[in-house]
Amino acid sequence: MSYTNKRHTYYGGFTNDLSDTFQYPQRTDEQRRKHVTFGPYILGSTLGEGEFGKVKLGWPKNFSNSSNSTFDFPKQVAIKLIKRDSISNDYRKEVKIYREINALKHLSHPNIVKLEEVLQNSRYIGIVLEYACGGEFYKYIQKKRRLKEMNACRLFSQLISGVHYIHSKGLVHRDLKLENLLLDKNENLVITDFGFVNEFCSRNELMKTSCGSPCYAAPELVISAEPYEARKADIWSCGVILYAILAGYLPWDDDPNNPEGSDIGRLYNYINSTPLKFPDYILPIPRDLLRRMLVSDPKKRINLKQIKKHEWLKPHSSFLSITPDEWDKLNNTQSVFRLAKPRRRYGSRPQSSCSTSSLGSRSDKRDSLVIDSTLITFPAPPQESQNHIITRPASIASDQRLSPIRRSNRHNRSNSAASVALQAVVNADREYVLSHEQSLSPVQNIRQTTGNMTASLSPPPAISPGDIIIETTPIKRNTISGSSIVPSLEEESSTTMQTSKIQPNNMASSQNHQYNKNKTQNSLQSAKNFYRTSSSSHTKPRPTSYHPGSYTTPPYNSNTLSIYEINEKAKSSASSQTLNQRDTSPFDSTPYLALDTCITSSSSIESSPKLITHGQFSVAKPSVDLQSVSGDLIKYKRDADVVTRIYDEKYKQKRKSLRYSGIFSDISCDTVTEESDELRPPESPLQQHEGQESIDKAKTEDTSEKGSKSSNIAKATAQKHVNNHLERSLNEAESTKKRFSFLSLYSYDTSKSSLYSSMDSKRKPSPPSQRRPKKDDSYQTNSKNHYITASNMQTSHQVSKDLPAPTMVQNKCTSETKKAVRSNRSSIMVSEVNKASVDNKAAQSPEHSTAKRVLGFFKRRSMKI
Numbered sequence: 001m002s003y004t005n006k007r008h009t010y011y012g013g014f015t016n017d018l019s020d021t022f023q024y025p026q027r028t029d030e031q032r033r034k035h036v037t038f039g040p041y042i043l044g045s046t047l048g049e050g051e052f053g054k055v056k057l058g059w060p061k062n063f064s065n066s067s068n069s070t071f072d073f074p075k076q077v078a079i080k081l082i083k084r085d086s087i088s089n090d091y092r093k094e095v096k097i098y099r100e101i102n103a104l105k106h107l108s109h110p111n112i113v114k115l116e117e118v119l120q121n122s123r124y125i126g127i128v129l130e131y132a133c134g135g136e137f138y139k140y141i142q143k144k145r146r147l148k149e150m151n152a153c154r155l156f157s158q159l160i161s162g163v164h165y166i167h168s169k170g171l172v173h174r175d176l177k178l179e180n181l182l183l184d185k186n187e188n189l190v191i192t193d194f195g196f197v198n199e200f201c202s203r204n205e206l207m208k209t210s211c212g213s214p215c216y217a218a219p220e221l222v223i224s225a226e227p228y229e230a231r232k233a234d235i236w237s238c239g240v241i242l243y244a245i246l247a248g249y250l251p252w253d254d255d256p257n258n259p260e261g262s263d264i265g266r267l268y269n270y271i272n273s274t275p276l277k278f279p280d281y282i283l284p285i286p287r288d289l290l291r292r293m294l295v296s297d298p299k300k301r302i303n304l305k306q307i308k309k310h311e312w313l314k315p316h317s318s319f320l321s322i323t324p325d326e327w328d329k330l331n332n333t334q335s336v337f338r339l340a341k342p343r344r345r346y347g348s349r350p351q352s353s354c355s356t357s358s359l360g361s362r363s364d365k366r367d368s369l370v371i372d373s374t375l376i377t378f379p380a381p382p383q384e385s386q387n388h389i390i391t392r393p394a395s396i397a398s399d400q401r402l403s404p405i406r407r408s409n410r411h412n413r414s415n416s417a418a419s420v421a422l423q424a425v426v427n428a429d430r431e432y433v434l435s436h437e438q439s440l441s442p443v444q445n446i447r448q449t450t451g452n453m454t455a456s457l458s459p460p461p462a463i464s465p466g467d468i469i470i471e472t473t474p475i476k477r478n479t480i481s482g483s484s485i486v487p488s489l490e491e492e493s494s495t496t497m498q499t500s501k502i503q504p505n506n507m508a509s510s511q512n513h514q515y516n517k518n519k520t521q522n523s524l525q526s527a528k529n530f531y532r533t534s535s536s537s538h539t540k541p542r543p544t545s546y547h548p549g550s551y552t553t554p555p556y557n558s559n560t561l562s563i564y565e566i567n568e569k570a571k572s573s574a575s576s577q578t579l580n581q582r583d584t585s586p587f588d589s590t591p592y593l594a595l596d597t598c599i600t601s602s603s604s605i606e607s608s609p610k611l612i613t614h615g616q617f618s619v620a621k622p623s624v625d626l627q628s629v630s631g632d633l634i635k636y637k638r639d640a641d642v643v644t645r646i647y648d649e650k651y652k653q654k655r656k657s658l659r660y661s662g663i664f665s666d667i668s669c670d671t672v673t674e675e676s677d678e679l680r681p682p683e684s685p686l687q688q689h690e691g692q693e694s695i696d697k698a699k700t701e702d703t704s705e706k707g708s709k710s711s712n713i714a715k716a717t718a719q720k721h722v723n724n725h726l727e728r729s730l731n732e733a734e735s736t737k738k739r740f741s742f743l744s745l746y747s748y749d750t751s752k753s754s755l756y757s758s759m760d761s762k763r764k765p766s767p768p769s770q771r772r773p774k775k776d777d778s779y780q781t782n783s784k785n786h787y788i789t790a791s792n793m794q795t796s797h798q799v800s801k802d803l804p805a806p807t808m809v810q811n812k813c814t815s816e817t818k819k820a821v822r823s824n825r826s827s828i829m830v831s832e833v834n835k836a837s838v839d840n841k842a843a844q845s846p847e848h849s850t851a852k853r854v855l856g857f858f859k860r861r862s863m864k865i
């Protein structure tokens with residue numbers, strides 16, 4: 001088993017399989033110093049780069065290898081490092097970061113990236129996120145060209161479930177796109193990048209700021225300056241994503257006058273005037289869903305509730321029927337079981353401001369971070385502080401908790417919006433913590449100070465050093481010092497690090513309260529009330545205050561003709577299991593009541609964790625496995641493969657029979673051929689030579705035995721090979737073009753560059769029918785603008801003539817260009833684009849000079865690769 005990516009190494013390249021007996025070698029001090037660290041994390045390679053800077057892989061530096069437990073391996077995280085300098089002068093950036101932190105704090109769903117903690121030092125703010133090791137979703141599609149229906153359906157269900165969860169919290173993402181979707185290790189979808197998130201309340205959910213990425217933004221955002229219904233805008237984006245998943249390219253990507261979609265005005269005019277077209281391989285049922293989602297008029301656009309009930313998503317109805325409250329419950333229950341080693345607080349070791357670029361290489365120096373003694377960890381801000389209103393009860397005098405030394409060591413952070421907001425959040429959170437602390441029983445207080453804490457349900461065992469620690473709710477936070485939080489010396493003596501997990505509704509603390517629940521129930525309630533009060537003291541309602549009722553999904557109608565008949569038994573048993581689980585689970589409608597229900601309900605006790613001793617450690621075994629409950633979140637890839645294979649077989653059979661019965665009469669044989677073609681492995685170089693060899697052979701034979709029968713056969717065979725080869729090349733060119741159309745918006749790393757593409761097109765101008773699938777939907781009536789115009793071709797030729805070798809030009813790409821590309825690629829506030837100019841722009845024909853096109857191309861090419 002190798003769960004690590006090759007390029008990401010632990011402790012000097014150790015990527016051994018973990019076995020029961022495996023022990024990590026003890027690191028020497030020297031080795032330890034070599035790592036670039038940020039707070040309690042060792043930084044690994046760069047996972048990606050965004051608008052704010054690099055996202056690095058990280059893992060805890062206090063990971064101890066003394067154990068022989070298989071469960072004891074470092075948990076990887078993705079750390080978004082934001083240079084404080086870069087945002088100090090940019091209010092919008094600050095707000096974006098703040099929004100992201102703020103939103104993520106309230107979201108706990110398997111298909112939404114988890115916020116672990118937020119750290120900062122004098123130079124960086126680090127948003128520590130769950131590591132989605134499956135990589136970027138668009139690359140995944142790019143690799144597969146397009147997804148098979150079953151996989152697409154599964155992933156789309158996950159997207160819808162995540163988006164529904166976001167909406168249920170009173171939030172809208174507003175920047176849903178392929179680039180903001182990642183995959184976890186089991187190829188489950190993970191929604192990320194909440195920089196444009198905003199909240200709405202049910203009564204007034206219209207928004208004014210248009211944002212997102214042009215290709216995914218709903219028309220009403222661009223064309224009209226009127227307030228828009230944000231949830232419907234998210235649905236449009238999901239529609240575009242679904243189209244891209246199934247088709248392998250974006251909808252409305254074929255405007256010859258705006259091939260790159262860079263002219264936003266023209267793009268939206270095209271969207272509004274051109275009916276949605278589908279390639280043959282998108283079947284009627286998903287087409288129907290797409291047609292309902294990609295409706296320009298938001299009022300006529302399908303809503304999430306209807307999407308969940310759509311025929312196409314029936315196979316995942318049990319998964320989709322899990323309500324947001326249930327997700328909260330399930331996730332919080334799961335978070336109790338996170339096994340954590342007692343971590344030493346990183347502040348406990350004196351850390352002078354030191355550069356960690358001890359590796360000496362240039363790149364290391366560039367990547368090095370100053371570890372500051374004032375590096376802090378603080379909880380993510382609550383929603384309300386977006387308003388930048390600080391409510392700090394007089395009872396909380398945070399400075400009193402600071403030692404004089406630490407106080408003098410404080411940072412002078414800017415009083416910028418984000419800083420103020422963050423501070424407000426810290427205060428609010430700490431208030432909760434303090435009141436929570438007061439409610440702790442003496443036993444728990446002892447346990448906290450000694451750092452020995454267990455989440456066992458049994459009466460508290462004798463406390464001894466080295467006890468198992470189940471990571472719990474952040475009960476104790478670092479103290480706050482003005483704008484920075486510094487752990488006090490006294491606090492440092494406490495060994496358990498509990499600052500990091502940001503789980504507002506975490507039930508872990510309730511586990512600790514099991515011991516003397518009668519004593520603490522009242523104080524807990526008051527703590528929660530306090531938290532609520534402090535929240536409600538802000539002007540905006542908390543996003544969690546909006547809780548739509550549970551959705552009841554109609555039972556699967558077996559009479560309905562559906563293409564999905566796979567795993568029915570498994571599904572029904574899984575769903576019945578789910579229902580059983582849910583019936584017995586004390587789910588309530590308000591997340592804040594979670595603690596109560598956990599304490600008072602006997603059924604919750606039944607479903608509580610059971611500790612299994614495992615050597616020196618105890619491992620809490622969750623009684624509810626989220627993934628098996630949902631049935632749709634694939635746990636092991638092998639399972640997924642098996643399911644896919646079963647599905648494929650059944651699906652093919654089904655389609656065959658349906659075609660015979662004439663039900664799917666619009667599924668042409670071509671479609672089937674095309675799909676099977678796709679499965680055909682690419683021709684090997686050996687095969688490619690085969691044709692030529694045969695010709696040569698034929699020639700030789702021809703000269704020696706003129707007119708002989710064998711030569712004729714050889715000739716025929718050779719010709720056949722050549723023809724086949726040519727045909728395949730053409731097909732390949734066609735598919736490359738298709739993929740190119742999709743990739744043009746994302747990446748050029750694996751496909752041919754557009755330069756080559758234009759060269760190719762010079763040689764073999766592909767007719768529009770080759771650019772797009774031949775047979776269009778019967779709904780398609782408008783075929784205008786499908787032809788690549790002569791002027792375009794001319795431009796392409798010009799480009800290829802005027803340019804030096806592509807690699808040469810590529811090398812000339814400066815870092816400035818790269819920056820420009822990044823910003824070009826990033827999501828934008830569409831309102832920044834002059835909406836009034838939309839029509840004007842569309843009226844003018846874009847005069848793309850050769851230089852501009854070339855620049856555009858190389859700008860895109862230097863995108864994140």
Ligand SMILES: Nc1ncnc2c1ncn2[C@@H]1O[C@H](COP(=O)(O)OP(=O)(O)OP(=O)(O)O)[C@@H](O)[C@H]1O
Nearest residue numbers: 047048049050051052055078129130131132193826
């Ligand atoms: N949790 C994560 N796990 C793995 N990789 C991640 C994670 N978060 C981000 N990345 C990688 O880092 C890249 C940049 O991240 P992200 O898009 O969140 O940054 P950003 O600064 O918000 O960028 P932008 O706003 O321009 O999209 C992603 O494309 C992805 O490759």
